[in-house]
Amino acid sequence: MSASTAKTRDPTVGRCPGRPRSDATRAAILHAAYDLLGEAGLGGFTIEGVAGRSGVARTTIYRWWPSKGALAMEGFLAGMVADLHAPMTGSVVADMQSMLRRLAGLMRGKAGRIMASIVAEGQSDPETIKAYMDGFVRPRRAEVTALMERGMASGELRADLDVEIVLYNLFGALYLRLLMHEDLSDAWVDRLSATVLANCVASKST
Amino acid sequence: MSASTAKTRDPTVGRCPGRPRSDATRAAILHAAYDLLGEAGLGGFTIEGVAGRSGVARTTIYRWWPSKGALAMEGFLAGMVADLHAPMTGSVVADMQSMLRRLAGLMRGKAGRIMASIVAEGQSDPETIKAYMDGFVRPRRAEVTALMERGMASGELRADLDVEIVLYNLFGALYLRLLMHEDLSDAWVDRLSATVLANCVASKST
Amino acid sequence: MSASTAKTRDPTVGRCPGRPRSDATRAAILHAAYDLLGEAGLGGFTIEGVAGRSGVARTTIYRWWPSKGALAMEGFLAGMVADLHAPMTGSVVADMQSMLRRLAGLMRGKAGRIMASIVAEGQSDPETIKAYMDGFVRPRRAEVTALMERGMASGELRADLDVEIVLYNLFGALYLRLLMHEDLSDAWVDRLSATVLANCVASKST
Amino acid sequence: MSASTAKTRDPTVGRCPGRPRSDATRAAILHAAYDLLGEAGLGGFTIEGVAGRSGVARTTIYRWWPSKGALAMEGFLAGMVADLHAPMTGSVVADMQSMLRRLAGLMRGKAGRIMASIVAEGQSDPETIKAYMDGFVRPRRAEVTALMERGMASGELRADLDVEIVLYNLFGALYLRLLMHEDLSDAWVDRLSATVLANCVASKST
């Protein structure tokens, strides 16, 4: 797991002596963390709670995760089985629209609550925000950037687009509504993508 | 203070008997709150800390503010002496650009840290986010909306703009970068406004 | 309580501001402490345990007692309702004998277990042993010393006694047997007092 | 080692299969135990500490010693190279006096600290006190008893002595002062032996 902030042994140096780390324990912790996050947000997310729910000693958690935020992050990522890969139809615009709807759908649910919590926690713990960026945001961004650049290359989108800015226009709007507890309905998302993407498609008259 | 979430006596019932609330105390609390927020963010922001720093009993704070977030909000608003009123030159686009630069400037400083903290706290306390919306976001939004509608009426901007979406494109991008601890330089802000506003001006060929 | 190691307010300065300390709470803590000591010794004596048993918050205990040992000591002293004042018959020797039997009786019971625990704890915490000396041992010693000196003055005991040494002969023997988990029956105690006191009475031939 | 409480293999059954127990390891453990005891008392004496200092795994210690006290005991006995055999001059009284001074001398030093620690530990672990009695106290007691009985037989001491009580008078006094952290100077010890032994010598007038 590239985004893991937990200490890990270097696997290249063969085997270390001593009892190896229990994967069952690790999984139990992450699972409990994800559940607790979804139920209580990061406000009610407690190392103590995770320990209790997973049946693991608190010391064990402290041994492997440096902070509450780091644990939350990894629990979130481990629980995000549903990935967000763009669907790859022919139309870049259609792909973008469906991707945004899917992201908004996640944001409306348990995952959205967790995402908001992580961003919140990140405001007082830089490590958390960094882990979130590296583990979740940037991979997503890279995918969408690639998609748009494909559209620009194929002529579907204007060639002079500032892709980064467009991404912030889209994701920024979604995150802002998420964090402000505003409506994230498909209708609103469609309005967003329609408005922004309309300015991205190549004009036919040229 | 319309955005105050502190309990207040109903001023219509004339004067109540008993000792009136001390304004010096109230000011001391808010001042200490603003300072503490700027220094430590909301992670190190505690009622206890505000009480200690302001030389006020904790009880007094609890008597008037229902939650940590409410106090932070009011402290933030009270400290925001520098307002953000649009400068009102002739050009709507120029006004928007300068307004965005000023907002970004605030975000780079102590106020930005506080804004991030309030949004963070709001994720576990809906009252806080509501107070932030009512006290800060919506007034700002209303100003900019009015500005843009003026531009649409005058013909400087396209008449078919979805103003709300454009606002989310702009503010969403700024908030996202603020919360992700990314760069908020004037250069980036100019790139943002250039890209978005270019799609807003009326095309001359009409 | 002269031996109290708990912080106490100076009662001479009238009333202090703030909520006054709850005597019920204090009594509950001391009572629970005595019980727990008797049941588990000082080895199983825990602040946490006292808090749980007395229904008091742990913080409250930490507020008033600086250490485990201090709490144990005060709990012990507070629980020693049965005092050990010498009975004051005519005969000093008889008084001594009955006093030793009473002390041995205590040592056989819950109090003895606590005494042993305190002495044990004192080996790694000098404060504890000091508190035990000041609060329990020295007052006892003073009583018996006075008793013997009365006997010496009246002619019942030899005038050239080294009272301190005799006290160590008696109490040392009892403590040693207590700490070594040896028998402390009345029969043995009588043998002790007979042997030692026989050497203390004034010889009639003078 | 007769007083050892460590599990030992029965040497009569020839050789057991498997790797034999390392005597170097055992010695290292006991040596580290003695050192640690002298430096930190039994309060700072931990299996972990002994393991670290001796370079031995904690498991190994737990395999062979059932409790902290048992290990401390054996470490103490192994370190007591200086034995306490009575010097055997002609005079029983002189021998007793010198023996008491030697014991007091030990008590003033590192060994005294360890003895106090062991007695302390024994209050919550009966095995420890038993091991201390069997390994150290009773052999000492037997020697002195024999010495006194020799004196009684030779007429130097009174024939009607209750030797056991006299021993408790002497040793009890010393232990009590040791455990109460009171002075154990030669002067005080001489006062003790003078007082007690004066009552033991046979009266010449008979």
Next chain:
DNA sequence: CTTTAATCGAGACGGTACGTCTGGTCTTGTT
């Protein structure tokens, strides 16, 4: 002037979670 009622300080109190520490058990691989 007195009431009289509210504010404000101080601080005790029951709680929750923190992050640390130690003791003892267990599970590995190595010797």
Next chain:
DNA sequence: AACAAGACCAGACGTACCGTCTCGATTAAAG
């Protein structure tokens, strides 16, 4: 097998704040 290493559970430690509570002292309008 014995051993070193170290993961793991269990649970107490002492601290920081939380939010509630009871006091006494203060203060200003209402009677």
